[in-house]
Amino acid sequence: xxxxxxxxxxxxxxxxxxxxxxxxxxxxxxxxxxxxxxxxxxxxxxxxxxxxxxxxxxxxxxxxxxxxxxxxxxxxxxxxxxxxxxxxxxxxxxxxxxxxxxxxxxxxxxxxxxxxxxxxxxxxxxxxxxxxxxxxxxxxxxxxxxxxxxxxxxxxxxxxxxxxxxxxxxxxxxxxxxxxxxxxxxxxxxxxxxxxxxxxxxxxxxxxxxxxxxxxxxxxxxxxxxxxxxxxxxxxxxxxxxxxxxxxxxxxxxxxxxxxxxxxxxxxxxxxxxxxxxxxxxxxxxxxxxxxxxxxxxxxxxxxxxxxxxxxxxxxxxxxxxxxxxxxxxxxxxxxxxxxxxxxxxxxxxxxxxxxxxxxxxxxxxxxxxxxxxxxxxxxxxxxxxxxxxxxxxxxxxxxxxxxxxxxxxxxxxxxxxxxxxxxxxxxxxxxxxxxxxxxxxxxxxxxxxxxxxxxxxxxxxxxxxxxxxxxx
Amino acid sequence: xxxxxxxxxxxxxxxxxxxxxxxxxxxxxxxxxxxxxxxxxxxxxxxxxxxxxxxxxxxxxxxxxxxxxxxxxxxxxxxxxxxxxxxxxxxxxxxxxxxxxxxxxxxxxxxxxxxxxxxxxxxxxxxxxxxxxxxxxxxxxxxxxxxxxxxxxxxxxxxxxxxxxxxxxxxxxxxxxxxxxxxxxxxxxxxxxxxxxxxxxxxxxxxxxxxxxxxxxxxxxxxxxxxxxxxxxxxxxxxxxxxxxxxxxxxxxxxxxxxxxxxxxxxxxxxxxxxxxxxxxxxxx
Numbered sequence: 001x002x003x004x005x006x007x008x009x010x011x012x013x014x015x016x017x018x019x020x021x022x023x024x025x026x027x028x029x030x031x032x033x034x035x036x037x038x039x040x041x042x043x044x045x046x047x048x049x050x051x052x053x054x055x056x057x058x059x060x061x062x063x064x065x066x067x068x069x070x071x072x073x074x075x076x077x078x079x080x081x082x083x084x085x086x087x088x089x090x091x092x093x094x095x096x097x098x099x100x101x102x103x104x105x106x107x108x109x110x111x112x113x114x115x116x117x118x119x120x121x122x123x124x125x126x127x128x129x130x131x132x133x134x135x136x137x138x139x140x141x142x143x144x145x146x147x148x149x150x151x152x153x154x155x156x157x158x159x160x161x162x163x164x165x166x167x168x169x170x171x172x173x174x175x176x177x178x179x180x181x182x183x184x185x186x187x188x189x190x191x192x193x194x195x196x197x198x199x200x201x202x203x204x205x206x207x208x209x210x211x212x213x214x215x216x217x218x219x220x221x222x223x224x225x226x227x228x229x230x231x232x233x234x235x236x237x238x239x240x241x242x243x244x245x246x247x248x249x250x251x252x253x254x255x256x257x258x259x260x261x262x263x264x265x266x267x268x269x270x271x272x273x274x275x276x277x278x279x280x281x282x283x284x285x286x287x288x289x290x291x292x293x294x295x296x297x298x299x300x301x302x303x304x305x306x307x308x309x310x311x312x313x314x315x316x317x318x319x320x321x322x323x324x325x326x327x328x329x330x331x332x333x334x335x336x337x338x339x340x341x342x343x344x345x346x347x348x349x350x351x352x353x354x355x356x357x358x359x360x361x362x363x364x365x366x367x368x369x370x371x372x373x374x375x376x377x378x379x380x381x382x383x384x385x386x387x388x389x390x391x392x393x394x395x396x397x398x399x400x401x402x403x404x405x406x407x408x409x410x411x412x413x414x415x416x417x418x419x420x421x422x423x424x425x426x427x428x429x430x431x432x433x434x435x436x437x438x439x440x441x442x443x444x445x446x447x448x449x450x451x452x453x454x455x456x457x458x459x460x461x462x463x464x465x466x467x468x469x470x471x472x473x
Numbered sequence: 474x475x476x477x478x479x480x481x482x483x484x485x486x487x488x489x490x491x492x493x494x495x496x497x498x499x500x501x502x503x504x505x506x507x508x509x510x511x512x513x514x515x516x517x518x519x520x521x522x523x524x525x526x527x528x529x530x531x532x533x534x535x536x537x538x539x540x541x542x543x544x545x546x547x548x549x550x551x552x553x554x555x556x557x558x559x560x561x562x563x564x565x566x567x568x569x570x571x572x573x574x575x576x577x578x579x580x581x582x583x584x585x586x587x588x589x590x591x592x593x594x595x596x597x598x599x600x601x602x603x604x605x606x607x608x609x610x611x612x613x614x615x616x617x618x619x620x621x622x623x624x625x626x627x628x629x630x631x632x633x634x635x636x637x638x639x640x641x642x643x644x645x646x647x648x649x650x651x652x653x654x655x656x657x658x659x660x661x662x663x664x665x666x667x668x669x670x671x672x673x674x675x676x677x678x679x680x681x682x683x684x685x686x687x688x689x690x691x692x693x694x695x696x697x698x699x700x701x702x703x704x705x706x707x708x709x710x711x712x713x714x715x716x717x718x719x720x721x722x723x724x725x726x727x728x729x730x731x732x733x734x735x736x737x738x739x740x741x742x743x744x745x746x747x748x749x750x751x752x753x754x755x756x757x758x
Contacts, residue, residue, distance in 0.1 A: 106583045107583040107584070109583055109584070109585045109586075110585065124583065125582075125583020125584075126583075148580075149580075149583045151585065151586045151589075152586060192586065192589065193586075194586045195586065215589075215590075239590075241586075241587075256590075285587060286587075364587055365587070382726075402723070402726040402727075402728060402734050403726040403728075406585075406587070406588075422726070423726050423727075423728045423734075424728050425728055425732050439732050440732070441728065441729075441730060441731055441732025441733075442730065442732070444730065448584075448585045448588075449585065
């Protein structure tokens with residue numbers, strides 16, 4: 001026994017509590033690297049994938065022995081180590097402004113990178129949508145067509161269409177290559193558009209349909225090639241604050257009437273209300289799906305591969321979606337004014353799976369990490385909280401902002417989180433170490449919108465100071 | 474021989490119709506009507522009527538211009554009311570002819586969708602004018618809301634405290650104005666302390682108003698920076714009207730362009746704290 005050195009019994013389990021192999025003796029000098037090798041061996045991975053290991057919620061960065069000594073864990077008991085697969089690629093953290101581009105005449109309200117990360121669009125209170133050139137970091141096109149503030153903006157998952165919704169309820173479709181208005185503004189909504197979501201690529205390629213939600217209480221499905229509203233999903237009694245098109249073909253709408261409705265939309269457009277998710281006491285502010293990142297980027301991933309035929313694109317998107325879905329299916333988290341968030345697992349039941357308490361003020365924005373393993377929530381109590389994406393267990397609070405946190409955005413490798421706040425700073429948080437990585441000051445006024453490009457190269461942020469800032473690592 | 478009724482003859486007819494044999498008394502207008510029915514109108518009746526109505530406008534105008542006193546005023550008032558009414562109807566008619574696009578002006582103050590429907594919170598602007606601040610520092614002159622204050626005399630500021638067995642020693646003084654002593658303050662031994670700052674007049678918090686947001690916060694005082702009455706009062710921590718104090722503004726959430734959080738700012742006292750029992754100040758931005 002003395003020759004073997006000190007050992008400890010460990011059991012590797014994955015995030016869904018399925019054990020990997022049997023409990024075994026592991027020397028105490030073993031660190032994350034050795035455990036990675038073990039995990040790869042057990043899973044029979046052809047290429048070595050990186051893993052992160054967590055013991056009771058905390059990441060294991062030091063050899064097992066050091067950890068045991070620090071925490072005074074008994075050697076007699078089996079140590080359960082949860083392993084999570086990490087993204088193969090690593091995103092570089094951003095820490096400096098590369099460009100501060102003026103151009104908008106009024107506050108920048110929404111920002112979105114295209115799914116391949118090559119184009120950037122922003123909507124503003126001066127009624128224009130502007131497309132920016134990322135290579136030269138200068139304005140490329142100014143798209144005029146809205147009559148009022150541009151409230152929401154969304155790229156289609158294949159990157160070919162850009163759609164924006166305005167305060168007067170009109171929807172404008174743009175051609176990203178030329179910056180021209182595609183057709184005329186689509187009318188249908190009576191009050192302002194709150195959010196836009198496209199149909200996933202693996203359900204329908206080329207991308208044609210998208211759903212928009214509005215303050216007037218209904219969500220409409222539009223077809224971009226027919227240029228009209230295909231269906232109207234009415235049923236909410238107050239304004240709809242957010243809408244998401246899920247990977248199974250369901251549409252989730254969250255509203256100020258405290259309910260989330262789930263709609264089943266078949267291909268022809270016939271719809272039915274599938275379920276109504278009740279549980280919140282006040283307005284539902286934000287919805288997030290665990291597969292959201294994959295649905296937004298479609299067939300594009302970090303390899304930057306281009307596909308030639310529609311079938312290939314659909315297949316690649318479907319593969320990515322299945323991987324993101326995992327074994328537990330698509331999960332939904334909703335954040336509300338009543339300071340709580342609820343984790344729903346719709347495939348299992350209509351009842352909330354878990355209530356996520358903890359925030360002191362209303363929750364403004366919730367987001368799943370791209371790998372679906374974490375949930376981040378931004379709240380008006382100046383903090384960002386991280387929760388486990390599968391069980392909903394609280395992990396940590398990230399304090400640092402001095403004003404309400406408005407929006408958050410994950411890095412593509414899920415290792416970093418970006419948050420923009422009313423106090424005019426952006427902060428980058430390291431999820432593994434659960435602390436602040438970089439502080440990004442520079443805006444002169446509140447930051448309204450942030451986005452991390454899907455290829456991880458840059459971060460864009462815009463706010464009340466009318467300036468769009470690009471940050472690089 | 475019966476004649477049609479609307480044909481007029483030069484001679485009045487002699488015959489009296491049987492219907493009015495028994496109607497000798499009729500209202501006046503009826504006689505006129507009766508005559509018109511029987512004999513018709515004068516040949517130039519309609520012409521004269523038209524011309525008279527046309528002249529009516531001039532008559533009205535002449536009357537309005539030449540009337541004196543209250544009568545003139547009443548006519549003028551009625552005329553004005555009619556004119557205003559007419560203008561309104563004209564404008565209404567004009568509008569309906571053109572088909573104009575409902576041109577809602579783009580409003581100011583664009584906010585994203587998640588902030589609409591929420592009450593606008595007071596937004597303390599970020600200190601974006603570092604250039605302005607640097608310029609001010611160079612000049613050495615700070616713009617304060619109260620540039621001049623009434624000087625406070627020493628006998629108003631201090632009260633003489635007699636001490637000693639026969640109460641003849643008069644070297645102690647008690648401060649009669651509001652003071653700030655700081656959290657780690659301990660009195661000097663009573664035998665040696667010359668200036669007494671009574672605890673009833675010690676304040677730790679001030680009601681500070683942000684001049685742009687127009688809202689008042691109750692903030693902790695960090696220290697007294699300058700009392701315009703003299704350096705001695707500054708060192709004692711006396712706060713009178715016009716004193717510059719430093720307050721803790723961390724609850725306002727101000728951030729410098731460099732990303733640092735601001736937690737102390739200067740404010741100037743605007744009231745007489747010894748009279749009111751509280752310190753009101755204006756933040757110097």
